[in-house]
Amino acid sequence: MVAEVVAWALLMAGAFFLVTGALGMVRLPDVFTRMHAAGMTDTMGAGLILAGMCVYSGANFETVRLLLILGFLWFTSPIATHATAKAALSGGVRPFTLAGDGSGDGRTAEREGGAPS
Amino acid sequence: MTSNRAVWLWAILVAIWLLLSEQTQHLELLFILFGLTTCTVAVRVCVRMGVVDRESVPVHLAGRAVLYTPWLIWEVFKSNLRVARIILAPRIRVDPSIVHFRASQRTDLGRFIYANSITLTPGTVTTGIVADDLEVHAIVQTEIDGSEENDMNRRVTALEGEREG
Numbered sequence: 001m002v003a004e005v006v007a008w009a010l011l012m013a014g015a016f017f018l019v020t021g022a023l024g025m026v027r028l029p030d031v032f033t034r035m036h037a038a039g040m041t042d043t044m045g046a047g048l049i050l051a052g053m054c055v056y057s058g059a060n061f062e063t064v065r066l067l068l069i070l071g072f073l074w075f076t077s078p079i080a081t082h083a084t085a086k087a088a089l090s091g092g093v094r095p096f097t098l099a100g101d102g103s104g105d106g107r108t109a110e111r112e113g114g115a116p117s
Numbered sequence: 118m119t120s121n122r123a124v125w126l127w128a129i130l131v132a133i134w135l136l137l138s139e140q141t142q143h144l145e146l147l148f149i150l151f152g153l154t155t156c157t158v159a160v161r162v163c164v165r166m167g168v169v170d171r172e173s174v175p176v177h178l179a180g181r182a183v184l185y186t187p188w189l190i191w192e193v194f195k196s197n198l199r200v201a202r203i204i205l206a207p208r209i210r211v212d213p214s215i216v217h218f219r220a221s222q223r224t225d226l227g228r229f230i231y232a233n234s235i236t237l238t239p240g241t242v243t244t245g246i247v248a249d250d251l252e253v254h255a256i257v258q259t260e261i262d263g264s265e266e267n268d269m270n271r272r273v274t275a276l277e278g279e280r281e282g
Contacts, residue, residue, distance in 0.1 A: 017197060024204035028256075032242070033213050036171040036200055036256045039239040043195040047190075064136045078236035078243075085254060094253060098212050 003055055010052030023090055030096035031088050042077035046070070048056035122174045123164050127176075130156040172226050178276060185276045189234055192269070196238040198255065214258035215244065218251040218266050220273075227277035234269055241266075 017040055024037025050070045054063045147196045163169050171177070203211060218235075222228045228251075230242040235253055245252035252267075 017201065020201045020204050027204060028211065029209070029211050030213075032132070032244075032254050033211055033256050035242050035254075036239045037204060039236070039242070040197050040200055043193050043237060043239065048192075061136060061139050068133075068137075074237065075233075078233040081236050081242055082232070082244070085242055089244055094213060095213055096211075099216060 007052045007056035010048050010055060014045050014050075014052060017041065017048060021045055031093055032085065032095045037086060039077070039081055042073065042081075046073055068111070070076030122171075122176065123124045123160050124161065125176045126169060126174050127156055127160045129168055130159060156281050171224075175226060178278075181276045181278060185272060189274065192234075192265075193238050200239040202245055203256065212258045213254065213256050216253050216255050216258065218253055218270065220249045220251055221270055222247075222249075222274050223279050225279060230276065231258070231270060231273040234273060235266070 007017050011115035021037045021039075024040065028037055047070060050066050050073075054066050057063055057066070084115045119181050131153065134156060138152065152282070160169075163173075203209070220228050220231050222231055228246060228249070232246055232251060235241050235243045235251070240256045241250055242254045
């Protein structure tokens with residue numbers, strides 16, 4: 001019973017980070033700032049949800065599998081993020097900066113062409 | 118040294134195979150033999166390819182990684198909250214910039230761990246690395262005063278824990 005409550009709390013917290021990460025993909029101005037939002041879903045979103053599933057399943061082989069998934073995810077996602085950043089930079093995407101725009105508002109930046117279309 | 122690492126690799130492969138096959142409840146000799154043979158062949162191939170070295174089987178880091186991992190998870194948690202606050206704010210206030218850090222690790226593996234740790238914490242993404250110079254994209258430049266990165270740099274160097282590559 002206690003384990004179930006903890007599991008659900010972890011699952012909901014993970015879902016919160018997934019939704020926030022998705023919101024960040026829409027709200028942030030360019031590909032580089034959006035990568036930070038994507039990193040949230042990879043680390044805390046997936047991490048908390050897998051932790052919740054671990055608690056829910058109890059200590060057995062499923063837990064080991066879930067932890068392995070989490071381990072692989074935490075090893076591979078930074079490399080994927082890095083590859084995306086590298087591809088964007090060598091593709092000529094200039095990172096959005098305040099100096100180039102003068103406003104801290106992401107929406108303005110997007111309208112004025114700070115973000116790749 | 119390589120043979121030592123090969124034994125470690127074999128042990129890790131056997132452990133993963135046992136855990137994933139769930140054969141430990143009703144051990145069947147034939148299955149165990151298949152598993153052990155497969156692991157042995159895989160390790161043999163790896164040794165012949167010459168890919169069993171300090172970078173591919175970093176068992177010498179395992180003990181210190183036990184201390185580093187919880188700290189890293191805590192850092193990831195803290196920076197997740199920071200980025201979540203930026204995204205959920207009524208007005209998006211970002212001040213992205215590319216900053217440079219100096220890595221004090223002595224091996225490529227150490228720098229790899231440092232660069233990946235930076236990327237794993239949301240708010241900072243490593244976009245390039247040349248020798249010991251790390252190029253990092255930060256979502257809020259003013260929040261990067263270098264102290265947290267110095268802390269991480271120091272801890273990764275301690276994790277690496279060696280004099281030369």
